Every structure is written in structure tokens, then in C-alpha cells.
Amino acid sequence: MNSERDFSDIITGLAKKRGFFWGPSPEIYGGSSGFYDLGPLGKLLKNRLENAIRTSFVRANFWEVECPTVSPEAVWKASGHLDGFIDPVTKCTKCEQIYRADNLIEEQSPGAQIAGKSVEELTEIIKELGIVCASCKSPLGPVDSYNLMMKTRLGLDQDAYLRPETATTTYLLFRRFLTFFRDKLPMSVFQIGKAYRNEISPRQGMLRLREFTQTEGQIFILEEDEQNWPQFEDIKDEELPLLSYPAQEKGKTEPVKMKMSEALKKGHFQKPAYAWCVFLAYSIFRNMGFSEEKMRLRQHLETERAHYAQDAWDIEVYTESFGWVECCGVHDRGNYDLTRHQEFSKEKMHVKVNQKPGVPNVLEIAFGVERPLFCLIDNAFQPESEERDTDWLRFPPAVAPIQVAVFPLMGKPELQEPAHLIFDEIVDAGFISQYDVGGSIGKRYRRQDEVGTPFCVTIDYTTIEDGTVTVRDRNSMEQIRISKDELIVVLRKLVKGTIQFESLVVR
Ligand SMILES: [Zn+2]
Known part of the structure; x- marks a missing residue:
């Protein structure tokens, strides 16, 4: 633990001294955690990463779009963020310090089973395990939910939110995409832009930001095409370092290098199109300069997955500063998003499939740019x-x-x-x-x-x-x-x- 702390301090110190990043920003006013400035070299490095991302997506036939970063409340009601994009928090009954309940439980009682627990269950767990305020040791109040979106106002009185991800804003364009792509599915698009998350007390510097640049690529695709994806042929012999969830359940932490065709045959992937997205995400990270040895692809356990998600794999990068760092998620989102927006907006979000209306599925690659930026500096460091x-x-x-x-x-x-x-x-x-x-x-x-x-x-x-x-x-x-x-x-x-x-x- 100590040496980890030391190494991340070395990287952060070096980054500040040589002009990669500075913060928390604004430094001369004491700084707000979760905000960083990029110095001249950090900005150059970020441009490089974004160029590598763009080139990789364009080569895979994705089209780039850009949407507003502020949207009215109705959008976030439909997307599920208003009700579901929350962290559990608890307040000290004496000194009123606020904590993220899950983090606090993990710190004081490592190994506690808290994934997917409700606020009521977390309150119980805190009681049972005797978890107290970290600073004054007093009892903690009941766990409450806290929305991570930053609220703002349009004009005098319309509630609005800064987007917590780019993806939702991309989905809203579905009908426009249909015209642009001349009603031909699959349609592949991506967006690189700012997103905002009001984390309670972000730590780990550049790894947890309240304002960050997100990259999200989507394929709108019909179910039948997910099984029939000719591009899979091009990558079937590629070997990826995979850590499936059955392997994790057996206690394994080392990935196994496996051909994509074999992974599909063994059932680690259900759909060739989704497997191809996992490969695309991996190749983007390779193009951003990460070596094979410093990466692994980890499948989500069922308890980690959103309720609508059919499958999810993460790319994790090994750092000397923090060990394995989750850097990218590849999600099989089903037709959850378009169905919700169709329901709430009353606009058609479907196409004709065999004479009947069908809502397409979404396959998605999502990651922030600042995390890989930090990890790349960490990986590049030579004493x-x-x-x-x-x-x-x-x-x-x-x-x-x-x-x-x-x-x-x-x-x-x-x-x-x-x-x-x-x-x-x-x-x-x-x-x-x-x-x-x-x-x-x-x-x-x-x-x-x-x-x-x-x-x-x-x-x-x-x-x-x-x-x-x-x-x-x-x-x-x-x-x-x-x-x-x-x-x-x-x-x-x-x-x-x-x-x-x-x-x-x-x-
Ligand atoms: Zn306290």
C-alpha cells in the first residue's frame, strides 16, 4: 500500500513539474477535487490519444457526431439517470462528515458483500459490522441515495442537467441517423466530448474526475445481425488476454490469451458482433500505446451489471500507481435505451423488421480519456x-x-x-x-x-x-x-x- 501511494505521488509530482497536468483546479483558490488542468504536454498527449481513437473508429466505419453537454430534465428521466444514477451516502451523526457508504464499508471491512445492495440493506450492513465515522468514530446515520448529475437551469425555471455521459445524447439522434444512413442498419457512430459527474469526494486524482472527456461509440443493430456479423471473420484468429467471469468465480486473476473464435465457441461471448466490439475497444487501446502485457479484458460478474445489460467486459490497464485500473467498458445494452426514449418522447425509435416494428439493440464502447492518459504516463515512467x-x-x-x-x-x-x-x-x-x-x-x-x-x-x-x-x-x-x-x-x-x-x- 505504502509503495503504491509513493508511486502515484511520483507520477503526479512529475506530471505537475513537467507540465502534463495541474490541480486540483483552480489551484490559486485552493482547488476543487475532481477538476484538473492539462498543461502544454498533457494537452498534446490528450490530442494524440484522441487522434488514435478517431483513426481507430473511422477505420471501423464509425461516424463522429457532437451533441450539447446540457439537456433538459425530461431526457434524464427517460434515460433512467434521474432515478438510477446514484451513489449511497451516509452522514456522521456528530461531525456531519459525508461518506460514500460503499467505500466506507470496503475500507473498514474489506471483503464485505455490498455489490447491488439497496440503501436499506447498506444501512443494516453498517450496523452489523459496527462501521463508524472515520474521523470522529461516532455512529453513522441511515444510508441515503445521492444523484451524481450536476443540475443547472435553462432560462428562468427549466430544470436541466449536465450530461453524465455522451451516450444518451447520441441515442436522441436515432431518427436523424436513419435518414443519414438511408434506413440501413447497422449504423455506427461515436462521440468524444465532455461529461460531468458530481462525485461526493473524488480521490485518486486524475482517475476520478467531476469533469472529464468521454469517448463513446455505438452500433445500432438488429438482433439477427448480431449473430451474422461478417467482420468477425477478420479478427477470429486474434488473441486477446481474457478473464471471463467463470474464471473469476474460480478465483483466477490472470487473464488467458485466447483466440476470439475459441472464446466465442466456449461461450465467453454470445454474439459475434459484440465480440468484435470488444476487439475494437482493445485495438483502440493498443493504438493509444498500451502494451499487451499491461492489459486484460475482464468480464463483469452478474452482480456488477446494470439490470438491462446483456453482457459487459472491461479493459483494465496495469499501473504501478494503483494496480489494475478499469479504463473502458464494452456493453451489450439490448434495446433498453431506444425503448425508453420511444416511450417518453412518443417519437418512433423503431424500424420495420419483417413487416413488423422492431427496436434495434445498442452495442457500446465507453471510456474516459483522462484515465488512459494517466495510465500511459504511469506505464512510460523509467527511473x-x-x-x-x-x-x-x-x-x-x-x-x-x-x-x-x-x-x-x-x-x-x-x-x-x-x-x-x-x-x-x-x-x-x-x-x-x-x-x-x-x-x-x-x-x-x-x-x-x-x-x-x-x-x-x-x-x-x-x-x-x-x-x-x-x-x-x-x-x-x-x-x-x-x-x-x-x-x-x-x-x-x-x-x-x-x-x-x-x-x-x-x-
Ligand atoms: Zn464524525
Whole structure:
């Protein structure tokens, strides 16, 4: 526990010092927990992650939309959030400190069975286990439910809420989608945008935010197509690290690498279309730079699942800071959402199936962007060593905030001029680059290592003579000399990972 705390402090300290994230925000007014600012490098990293997400969805034929973040109360009544998006809370009868009842029970009585319990049952459990106020040890009041949505007002008197997820706002467009997709199902769409959750007392920094960026992708699909999903053929031989719920019930925590076709045959997945969504979510995380070894796919136990959900798998990422962190959910939501909105809005949310009206099902991939952002920094961290006198970040080149740094060996005009030309060329080619002329070359390498820049290009007097530059690799600290004419092509391959730096080193 102690070392965990220490490691998350190291990552948070590093992130603040080097400009990844700051907070809780607003810092100069004392800060509100659950809010963070992204610094210049954090914003670059987040853009990278969002680009990886967009590219993955577009490649899978999803279309992006953007909806308002505020919706009137009627929407949340229909979606079930007004009545169901709640946390159980309890208040100390003496000092009036408010706690999340489930967290408090887990802290004081690890292993207590509390999943899916009602507020009345939680009140009983608190009594039975003798759980008391953590700060003054007085008895606690009855458990009550507390809605996590942030309330606001439209005009003078219309109640409205900031969206607690993007998905609901996407569902509301169903009829518009039908027109756009010319009445052809399945229809695949996604949204990346802000969502808000009024957590009682968010802890764990960037992992639990009151305002965050959510990504949610949906497929509106007919039941018969869920079984008949031709794209499954393309991924059937892919192996994923799976931890099914029967395995968890046997006490297993290690995932088993399994071919998707085998997982389907063994009944870990019921539907090829849903299994394909689980694979898509996994491939998005791979594209965001997570290694296979740091990921597992964990199936929800029946007690963890929403009542309407037919199946749910999470992607979890291993961190030194917090152990396994739940980062993404893939949900088979059935036709719950569209049925509810049809009932409450009185608008048609169905299509004709064999001459009869049928409400399509929804398969969904949902995750916040800030969690993977934190986990990626955690996974990239490398402590200082004999070879390197600073700790550094080993980001995969494709998602590193800065991909290429450009240095003139010295600040002299005859070196700065060609260095500026090369810098412009690198930026024009679409790389995020930094031009740095301050301090010795060693110091400049060190600064780039600290923020995880994979490649540094140096322009020296030999450049003027023969048109070559040096490229230095962050991981190995080795250098090569190449012609500046082939620089962009080589950098592109290195960043994409289609060639390895090692193969370019002349020995
Ligand atoms: Zn108290």
C-alpha cells in the first residue's frame, strides 16, 4: 500500500513539474477535487490519444457526431439517470462528515458483500459490522441515495442537467441517423466530448474526475445481425488476454490469451458482433500505446451489471500507481435505451423488421480519456539509472507529446538558419516538434528524455559541409547520421514503428 501511494505521488509530482497536468483546479483558490488542468504536454498527449481513437473508429466505419453537454430534465428521466444514477451516502451523526457508504464499508471491512445492495440493506450492513465515522468514530446515520448529475437551469425555471455521459445524447439522434444512413442498419457512430459527474469526494486524482472527456461509440443493430456479423471473420484468429467471469468465480486473476473464435465457441461471448466490439475497444487501446502485457479484458460478474445489460467486459490497464485500473467498458445494452426514449418522447425509435416494428439493440464502447492518459504516463515512467542521470518517459513514438526535437549544435546564425529550415520541414510534415537552442546538447537531450521525446535531430558544422544531420534515439541513446533529404521519410517510419532505430545503427 505504502509503495503504491509513493508511486502515484511520483507520477503526479512529475506530471505537475513537467507540465502534463495541474490541480486540483483552480489551484490559486485552493482547488476543487475532481477538476484538473492539462498543461502544454498533457494537452498534446490528450490530442494524440484522441487522434488514435478517431483513426481507430473511422477505420471501423464509425461516424463522429457532437451533441450539447446540457439537456433538459425530461431526457434524464427517460434515460433512467434521474432515478438510477446514484451513489449511497451516509452522514456522521456528530461531525456531519459525508461518506460514500460503499467505500466506507470496503475500507473498514474489506471483503464485505455490498455489490447491488439497496440503501436499506447498506444501512443494516453498517450496523452489523459496527462501521463508524472515520474521523470522529461516532455512529453513522441511515444510508441515503445521492444523484451524481450536476443540475443547472435553462432560462428562468427549466430544470436541466449536465450530461453524465455522451451516450444518451447520441441515442436522441436515432431518427436523424436513419435518414443519414438511408434506413440501413447497422449504423455506427461515436462521440468524444465532455461529461460531468458530481462525485461526493473524488480521490485518486486524475482517475476520478467531476469533469472529464468521454469517448463513446455505438452500433445500432438488429438482433439477427448480431449473430451474422461478417467482420468477425477478420479478427477470429486474434488473441486477446481474457478473464471471463467463470474464471473469476474460480478465483483466477490472470487473464488467458485466447483466440476470439475459441472464446466465442466456449461461450465467453454470445454474439459475434459484440465480440468484435470488444476487439475494437482493445485495438483502440493498443493504438493509444498500451502494451499487451499491461492489459486484460475482464468480464463483469452478474452482480456488477446494470439490470438491462446483456453482457459487459472491461479493459483494465496495469499501473504501478494503483494496480489494475478499469479504463473502458464494452456493453451489450439490448434495446433498453431506444425503448425508453420511444416511450417518453412518443417519437418512433423503431424500424420495420419483417413487416413488423422492431427496436434495434445498442452495442457500446465507453471510456474516459483522462484515465488512459494517466495510465500511459504511469506505464512510460523509467527511473534514473547508471546510464542516465534523470528519470524519463518511454512513450511509444506514435503517441509521444513531442515526437521530434530539433537542435542547432550552437546558437550561431550559420547553424540556426539550416536548423530552422529543417524544423519547418518537420512541422509541415505533421510532427509535433520543439526547437531548442538553450544549454549544452547533453542538457537538451536530458530535457527531451524527461518528457518522453523519442527522437532528437542535431544540426552541426558537418551538416553545412555534407548535408547530413544526427538523429538520436531516446531509448538506446545511440545516434546515426543521415542525409537531411531522407530525414522526413526516416522519421515517419520510426514514429510509425515500421522500422526500428537499431536497424539503422552502423556497427
Ligand atoms: Zn464524525
